[in-house]
Amino acid sequence: MSTRARRDLGTPTLAMLPRIADSLSFLYLETVRIVQDDLGICAQVESPRGTERVYLPAAALSCVLLGPGTSITQPALASFARNGTSLVAVGAGGVRSYAGIMPASLTTTWLERQARAWADDEERLAVATRMYTHRYGAPEGGMNLAQLRGMEGQRVKALYRILAQKYGVKRFRRNYDPSAWDSQDPVNLALSAANSCMYGVVHAAVLALGCSPALGFVHSGTQMAFVYDIADLFKMQVTVPLAFSLHASANPEREARQALREQFRLLKLMPGIVTAIQQMLDPSAKGESVDRTSDITHLWDPQAGLLPSGVNYADTIAPGDDPWAP
Known part of the structure; x- marks a missing residue:
């Protein structure tokens, strides 16, 4: 299987992702290195037996708590972002630093x-x-x-x-x-x-x-x-x-x-x-679905409401109304 095919198969789609209400709550990790390989996101730890790996169910996780001694690579971070998983960095001494990730297609x-x-x-x-x-x-x-x-x-x-x-x-x-x-x-x-x-x-x-x-x-x-x-x-x-x-x-x-x-x-x-x-x-x-995503961007107008984007509205300007006209 080619590298591109593996990447395409590993890229989540909306139908593949579980609803936030059905996902696992959180996973706590410490003293591990989180990386992305051809099979998915895994947590690595060095032991006398060599490098041990545990693969993480990224698409089913709501939140990953990164404890002391944890590091994460950029590809793994990008995969968590595509899956809509929130990351929480847990610092030493109880000081918490929160990092949030949300899909770009999420409805507003x-x-x-x-x-x-x-x-x-x-x-x-x-x-x-x-x-x-x-x-x-x-x-x-x-x-x-x-x-x-x-x-x-x-x-x-x-x-x-x-x-x-x-x-x-x-x-x-x-x-x-x-x-x-x-x-x-x-x-x-x-x-x-x-x-x-x-x-x-x-x-x-x-x-x-x-x-x-x-x-x-x-x-x-x-x-x-x-x-x-x-x-x-x-x-x-x-x-x-x-x-x-x-x-x-x-x-x-x-x-x-x-x-x-x-x-x-x-x-x-x-x-x-x-x-x-x-x-x-x-x-x-009450009861409204929360897992709606949108690939549609609108333009806001105080009188007309939402208008389609990706449209050139030059023809809607009446003669004499264009402030940039020569």
Whole structure:
């Protein structure tokens, strides 16, 4: 088989790619070199037995977490991009650096909905209120955003107290300090690790929808604001109870990642994340397909709406209206 034939067979098409809701959640790698060969993307590691290879199901992965000691080649990175897989570089000491990749053919439908809601103060408040309501139910008496934040803080403290009593953890206090990562107690360490994985998977879902991770409704001022918004919808039910259950673990980071991956599979969290993003931005769009791509580019006009691109509109200019005419 020729090199070109292998390349063509390895290039994914829209029909070949799984829906983001059906894909695997994330894969954590460390101390490996990720390369592309004729058969696909593989992780290589040197051992006394020579170079060992494990091939990665790139088309079925939502997110790849690149841990310390990991390197990746440009061809492998390009293959992940073609498959729409998000990459998350996990730095030493818990400092995370997020890198997002999205297909160029992805539709902008959800991005436009997000941008319209974010730019309108009333709509932004409505989305933020839906996010609080999704977690704690409809507020009584038309609470404002400040009151909702206060109610959230009370609920979080109450949940910490209940879980601490359940697992026999004394005097728990949430403490996240990237500069002192290894000095955290097991619960905080497990919670930090699980939350980082959750952010990576939510980031992948946000990109798969074509949304902007930076346009948040509750959070703001960071390129990950919308990711934090959506992740908060799930942390109290998923990562927080998981962290407390690992209070006696000797390796809470690793066990948190493994347990979270299993919960994503058993609880079908990826479809839930996709649905939550849709419902927060537009409750009327429940059940709408999220895996639409578009090879069609339009031109925007404030009066005429969308117009076809690739058309020369010189004949539509009335005589005397051309500002560049001699």
